[in-house]
Amino acid sequence: MQLSKIIEEMIREPSPIRQIMKMASRQNIINMGLDPDEVISYGGGWVGHHSPEELRKEYQKISSDIELFHNSGAYSPTAGFDEAREALASMERYLFNVNVRMENVIIGQSSTQITHDLFITLADDGDKIMMFDPTYANYPGQIKIALRNAEIVRMKVLDEERWKYKDAEALSEEFKEVYEKEKPKIVLFPSPDNPSSQIFPQEFVETIADICQDNNSFMLLDYAYKTQVFGPVPEYFSWSPADKPFMIGIYSNSKWGRGLGRRLAWIIADEEIINAMERTQQCTILCPDTMHQMALTEYINEGLKDGSLKRYLDETRDAYKKAAEVTVNSIREYLDMPCLTPQGGLYTLMNVNEDGNKFVERVLKNTGVLFIPGAGFGESLRNAVRISYGPHVENTEIIREGFIRVAKYLGRM
Ligand SMILES: Cc1ncc(COP(=O)(O)O)c(C=O)c1O
Structure with a gap:
């Protein structure tokens, strides 16, 4: 089958984020000997709050x-x-x-x-x-x-x-x-x-x-x-x-x-x-x-x-602000790795001081916690991971739990 040159080329360079999401697919998690229901993911670039x-x-x-x-x-x-x-x-x-x-x-x-x-x-x-x-x-x-x-x-x-x-x-x-x-x-x-x-x-x-x-x-x-x-x-x-x-x-x-x-x-x-x-x-x-x-x-x-639209946006913003605080505080308390303080949105970036791809792979295999390697966002993040609190905004306890698991694996607690 002869597809277009552009798409043939793009298939050969798949998105690094999609690849890691595939690695964390249910079947792959089972193949790693982990329980997919126990996975904690900071991978999702999406929001978890409810629509109005x-x-x-x-x-x-x-x-x-x-x-x-x-x-x-x-x-x-x-x-x-x-x-x-x-x-x-x-x-x-x-x-x-x-x-x-x-x-x-x-x-x-x-x-x-x-x-x-x-x-x-x-x-x-x-x-x-x-x-x-x-x-x-x-x-x-x-x-x-x-x-x-x-x-x-x-x-x-x-x-x-x-x-x-x-x-x-x-x-x-x-x-x-x-x-x-x-x-x-x-x-x-x-x-x-x-x-x-x-x-x-x-x-x-x-x-x-x-x-x-x-x-x-x-x-x-x-x-x-x-x-x-x-x-x-x-x-x-x-x-x-x-x-x-x-x-x-x-x-x-x-x-x-x-x-x-x-x-x-x-x-x-x-x-x-x-x-x-x-x-x-x-x-x-x-x-x-x-x-x-x-x-x-x-x-x-x-x-x-x-006034309900403004109220909804204010409440939503507050919820993400809290989730961001839980994330950054947990990183500081349990991992003590450098991370950015979110000024909005759903994410922080953590410097893991080693190749981000390798870090993500070994952490996932050993703890069932998923981060996104930074390299897909640009060269400056090759030693970093993206952490998304977006999906957990309605259950911030899980955010803390994931970092505790990683800290134990890394011998930091
Ligand atoms: C900066 C940015 N732009 C665009 C999008 C995609 O937006 P849409 O769902 O409207 O296609 C995203 C999704 O993560 C994003 O982070």
């Missing part, structure tokens, strides 16, 4: 009404329903004070799909795309699939010696240097980031924005974890496409609304980009999911009116 009850009821309303259910089986416009675009714009105005109108919003299937379509819409084959090291592990594969020969340029943001992110000044200086040399068409970064849960400082993002504006590059801000910030939010969370037409915010309901399997995503951008993305989406998804748009629109409109 009011949102569930919106789905219930649709599925219990013959006409509404019938309507939910129809195509929506390629950019999404106007009411849904308006609801998402009003949510952003309300939560982050962003000056945004319906015309600045296009809805897609997920941020994975939207990011793919943005690459196609904004860049060409030989263009350069700049991202940080470490950052979200799926980007390189997504870029390769979308743009084939685009070149990825990385900038290291972690000070490996001090196991801390570099400060705004150092980041800005390094950015200027790398940008000047490489001239990327796109600069792409999440804030808070995955896998580090660090938020990029205001001054640094201002530097990126100024340089992108002056040189006609696009700045893509992946806001997968925007509502899950534990401290004060940076000012750039309120920037609007009216002032910064080169900036694109990528949003998703996966993390805040526990919509990972009911995915819906949108971008906030200048109208010219929205119109271009509409053309791209005609060829990729035709239209976003109708039922999710219907349910989310009603939920947002009601939730903004009665």
Whole structure:
């Protein structure tokens, strides 16, 4: 069978994270002589909290009404329903004070799909795309699939010696240097980031924005974890496409609304980009999911009116903040290895001072505890692991238990 060259190539370089998840499959765990029910996983890049009850009821309303259910089986416009675009714009105005109108919003299937379509819409084959090291592990594969020969340029943001992110000044200086040399068409970064849960400082993002504006590059801000910030939010969370037409915010309901399997995503951008993305989406998804748009629109409109949306987000954020504290405190107490303090999101990074792949393998085989090796997120994490507290947010005791098990195996308690 002759598959495409690109996919043949990509099959030969499988995602390191998928590989480790396969290694931790039920059958493999049994083959290792372990009980799969006893495995404690810090591997999952997902959230464990419940969706808003009011949102569930919106789905219930649709599925219990013959006409509404019938309507939910129809195509929506390629950019999404106007009411849904308006609801998402009003949510952003309300939560982050962003000056945004319906015309600045296009809805897609997920941020994975939207990011793919943005690459196609904004860049060409030989263009350069700049991202940080470490950052979200799926980007390189997504870029390769979308743009084939685009070149990825990385900038290291972690000070490996001090196991801390570099400060705004150092980041800005390094950015200027790398940008000047490489001239990327796109600069792409999440804030808070995955896998580090660090938020990029205001001054640094201002530097990126100024340089992108002056040189006609696009700045893509992946806001997968925007509502899950534990401290004060940076000012750039309120920037609007009216002032910064080169900036694109990528949003998703996966993390805040526990919509990972009911995915819906949108971008906030200048109208010219929205119109271009509409053309791209005609060829990729035709239209976003109708039922999710219907349910989310009603939920947002009601939730903004009665305050329940804000309450839900506040409670969710608090729960993750607590889970993050349990994680970091347990690492300090039981393992005493350097780790980052999460500023939002679902993760921390722990320096294990040996090859992360080997550490993960031996810890899994000997304790049934699963970490994710850091190397898949960038070279700077070759001696580190990503630890996710996201799946355990409703049962933080398990977080402590896993670290105790690992500490005993490593002879630290
Ligand atoms: C930074 C970042 N962007 C995008 C995604 C994927 O989002 P979606 O579920 O909307 O495709 C993830 C998922 O882990 C992520 O961490």
